[in-house]
Amino acid sequence: MMTERPPVAIIMGSQSDWETMKNAADTLEALEITYDARIISAHRTPDRLMNFAKGAKDEGFKVIIAGAGGAAHLPGMAASMTPLPVFGVPVQSRALSGQDSLLSIVQMPAGIPVGTLAIGKAGAVNAALLAAAVLALGDEEIADRLDEWRARQSAAVAEYPMDDL
């Protein structure tokens, strides 16, 4: 029996990014969307990046989520070598609180887009939700699960504030 390839690749520049990027993984799991998570660095493992990005579409991936911190070249370099949509997550850096990560991911030259999310956990969660939204265009089951996820989120928000929690 052929097992289906995961549609989402989560790539990150370093093991140290996993704490942030795990939030994307957890969100995909909540939506029953499979993924592959890999450490790939444009700086430290350029050959690994080239092999991955050039082969990602043929491997069966549909969307790439790329997280990196500091001089975050990974999302843009990945996007330059694949036609797949790439969502970039700026990981919070120690020296500059992720401002460096954000600016180096968001300011792509016209022609090679990276959909850039917020710094840190919120960005990782939202990258997964955006990936799900892309997949949902061609998959009604994912679309239904995404609707349910949002309905659960709305239901979990109390309408009135409480004094003591």
Ligand SMILES: Nc1c(C(=O)O)ncn1[C@@H]1O[C@H](COP(=O)(O)O)[C@@H](O)[C@H]1O
């Ligand atoms: N920005 C990049 C890239 C890249 O863009 O290819 N490769 C590693 N890094 C980043 O360096 C930071 C520090 O990495 P270490 O914790 O390994 O020193 C990480 O946030 C990683 O994403």
